[in-house]
């Protein structure tokens with residue numbers, strides 16, 4: 001059975017994706033402005049998000065829907081722990097805290113896990129496909145902006161078991177095939193798409209909360225210059241036609 005869920009998700013979230021790319025935080029990123037303090041707070045909050053997500057995916061690893069989209073090679077928690085040691089030091093656990101938006105995001109993951117676990121598909125899709133797509137370009141921007149030592153600081157975007165652009169591209173094909181093979185009816189597919197749009201909003205809320213830190217670091221004037229113009233959305237173009245800005249992300 002093919003539900004074409006992969007295309008439906010891509011189509012059904014493209015506007016949300018464009019909005020995510022057009023957050024002030026991401027616009028600064030794309031201009032090469034990555035400030036260490038808000039960036040490490042983002043990593044800390046994503047650590048909390050992935051800890052919840054991966055715990056719930058593991059809990060439902062024999063669930064008829066969730067099991068088919070559970071790929072442990074994607075797990076980010078251990079890599080994020082290494083990033084946190086790098087950015088905060090060995091006592092990172094005492095230093096990190098959840099943003100308000102981070103708490104809401106974690107609560108939502110736990111809530112859907114407890115009430116309708118099939119919707120975890122949406123949360124996994126938004127984060128993992130994002131890390132495998134635009135995330136691969138962001139990794140290069142982060143490395144260069146923060147002048148990072150080799151193998152440090154971008155564990156979020158390192159997939160040790162997918163060591164090349166080709167391997168990532170092939171895996172994304174496999175992930176889309178898995179989405180298409182999920183035993184979901186139209187009603188559940190619609191709910192998954194709605195939840196994916198909500199997951200995008202939760203991601204936007206996290207970075208919005210960090211914008212004040214970015215502004216404080218670069219100053220109001222530069223912040224306004226960089227963020228006043230909107231960008232065309234990467235997933236609003238046809239698949240395979242991402243060459244305009246992000247060749248490496250494909």
Ligand code: HEM
Pocket residue numbers: 006009010017020021026027029030125126127129130131133134135137172200203234235239240242246249250
């Ligand atoms: C400046 C920020 C971003 C850029 C430049 C970017 C870029 C891209 C690009 C080029 C693709 C298409 C890849 C392909 O077709 O294979 C893509 C896909 C995707 N991105 Fe982003 N992205 C950004 C932010 C985000 C954020 C914040 C999220 C969510 C947290 C996200 C989630 C996704 C997802 C889920 C896909 C897969 C779409 C699909 O093919 O189904 N992206 N992104």
